[in-house]
Amino acid sequence: MAKQVTIKEIAQMAGVSPGTVDRILHNRGNVSASSTEAVERVLAATGYKYNIHTSAISLKKTYRIIIAIPTAVKGEYWGIVQLGIERAIEEYSDINIQCEYAFYNQFDIYSCRSSFRSILDRNPNAVIIGATFASETAILCEKLDNAGIPYAFVDSVVEGTKPVVTYSSDQNACGRIVGRLLELFSPGYDAEFAVFGSRRTGNERATNSMSRISGLLEYFNERKSGRTIKESKISVLDPEESEKDILRFLNDNPKVKCIAILNSRGYIIADILASHSIEDINIVSFDLTTNNSRCLEEGSIAAVICQRPELQGFHAVKSLIHALLYNVRDKDIHHFMPADIIIRENLMFYQEIFIN
Amino acid sequence: MAKQVTIKEIAQMAGVSPGTVDRILHNRGNVSASSTEAVERVLAATGYKYNIHTSAISLKKTYRIIIAIPTAVKGEYWGIVQLGIERAIEEYSDINIQCEYAFYNQFDIYSCRSSFRSILDRNPNAVIIGATFASETAILCEKLDNAGIPYAFVDSVVEGTKPVVTYSSDQNACGRIVGRLLELFSPGYDAEFAVFGSRRTGNERATNSMSRISGLLEYFNERKSGRTIKESKISVLDPEESEKDILRFLNDNPKVKCIAILNSRGYIIADILASHSIEDINIVSFDLTTNNSRCLEEGSIAAVICQRPELQGFHAVKSLIHALLYNVRDKDIHHFMPADIIIRENLMFYQEIFIN
DNA sequence: CTGTTAGCGCATTCAC
DNA sequence: GTGAATGCGCTAACAG
Helix, strand or coil: CCCCCCHHHHHHHHCCCHHHHHHHHCCCCCCCHHHHHHHHHHHHHHCCCCCHHHHHHHCCCEEEEEEECECCCCCCHHHHHHHHHHHHHHHCCCCEEEEEECCECCCCHHHHHHHHHCCHHHCCCEEEEECCCHHHHHHHHHHHHHHCCCEEEEECCCCCCCCCEEEECCHHHHHHHHHHHHHHCCCCCCCEEEEEEECCCCCCCHHHHHHHHHHHHHHHHHHCCCCCEEEEEECCCCHHHHHHHHHHHHHHCCCEEEEEECCCCHHHHHHHHHHCCCCCCEEEEECCCHHHHHHHHHCCCCEEEECCHHHHHHHHHHHHHHHHHHCCCCCCCEEECCCEEECHHHHHHHCCCCCC | CCCCCCHHHHHHHHCCCHHHHHHHHCCCCCCCHHHHHHHHHHHHHHCCCCCHHHHHHHCCCCEEEEEECECCCCCCHHHHHHHHHHHHHHHCCCCCEEEEECCECCCCHHHHHHHHHCCHHHCCCEEEEECCCHHHHHHHHHHHHHHCCCEEEEECCCCCCCCCEEEECCHHHHHHHHHHHHHHCCCCCCCEEEEEEECCCCCCCHHHHHHHHHHHHHHHHHHCCCCCEEEEEECCCCHHHHHHHHHHHHHHCCCEEEEEECCCCHHHHHHHHHHCCCCCCEEEEECCCHHHHHHHHHCCCCEEEECCHHHHHHHHHHHHHHHHHHCCCCCCCEEECCCEEECHHHHHHHCCCCCC
């Protein structure tokens, strides 16, 4: 509420011209040590803050942001991330942001490699990375670091890199949440739990699934409740096979009354159970995709954990713009998204996106 | 990404001067019908959008926003609303926003009345209202309507008023969420449920509690599960009395394994149960207050439903600023906040506020 | 009723 | 190394 100090005022106080203050603020060099010192003292004393508005308008440069993420399908995880990105671009339509996608196939490391390789040639001012393959990502980041191009991670973070900011979820914690939900959903009861992974291995968001599993197991070990967790897998690619797998599993394990699916494919199992009128099993899965939303509505999925993909996209853009324009870096580089628990009864509230 | 049209260009196309366009955009009057029509056609055709940055800097006016809410206590509901408000003011620190609070005692209609009566004298440009007493609020709103002063509701909405925007929760839906949680927390199980209201009646967020109750009962009626819900009350003011009430209740109803408290005072019951080492009862309550957070951490509360009070405050300010400065009113006046389900395992993620 | 114009605070260019 | 000058798109005051 206190009136903001302006560059002009700073200049006056420090006994220099506005131009000099600007040069210091932007590290443009060509300033004498004495001026620098004088200005910096005043800057500190007054707590100067950019006026982002004037700053934005006098900046006529166009910024090119490249978004290197797995192919975004509408209604699925990366599609929702993209929604958030687009929303941010819209919000900042007064700034010339040019935004280009560099999609890659998240199941194909070669696709990722070739996509990532072309990124520097496209001359970006900043890059948003949705990392799947750690090694490829590390290579890209090193090149970006050398070129002095800022980048942000969404969804997950690759170790040993120097992003300006990251928006991701704590997957281990998500695993613990699932653990707690399974427990809450069957108290004082001799029910068993099951966790389903997917048969596809190696790549993909497998890292995320792994962290979730370990969080889940960790939780149960700590609780020492003596509950049993059965692990199983389903084949993603063959629907008939999946169906058989599941029915066989349930037949062999009649006490299983809660099933966790640690990726976004809970709907597959939910649909199979529904088609066989099996209604006394609670399913917990991840991500508010179109299919999972439908299953929540139909009641075939009990709960979905969702990590605000649209917020991740939105904030990644926002932070990069701040970094580019105002040269401000947040103190906190790593941001963890809330893990929302969504059931049929609060689903509708998550349709309106309160990004901003 | 397409270059934005400027006022100057609009003026040229419409064959008038920039000043006239500005007058029309801001409904300042003193414009002929023919000019208005010409400009509005061009406006529509080009899809003109303000450049909020340039707009903000050339604005020299100071806006006074009065915030008429129940006394905000740090860590409690209205305190968190206030946090969001302050955050918005900070975000818009480049605009001269002067923000004054007009607190009132939410349990005392006279306090509300006298507070509301003085509001117009304080000459506000806009008002944020946290409504408790419908009749008093309606009177205030009518005065504001007559004076042409825009206002926004947070937390709840009073019928028959004309707010610019409202940010509230669907309390009925929250009641249904509680119903579902109670059910999920005790499947295939002959446990009974209990709902605790508070003995204090009449005023306060009683309306909210009522809606929640009716949502909850509605849910159970629809489900026809044959589950029993016991209703009970506790006295808020006398801790010893509360304790006796509860222990007696549990003694009389040994099958009750889930208790819903439809206001923010779940921690009171949770603490009582904890102090008697009663651990097999799941408590569901409302609002992420300091005390409820603690109980979640300690495990004495199973789940809390939270309606993003900070977001409500933030957006109320944001929307009013947009209404004041850019004369834009959202198409959607009524916004319902997500009802987040918070358990011990995802609590930590709700500490960082992703307002924006 | 309408056109003109002087800033708003900052980034940037160009003389000095 | 440094200061002065210009313009970003918009608002608001003023002259007609």
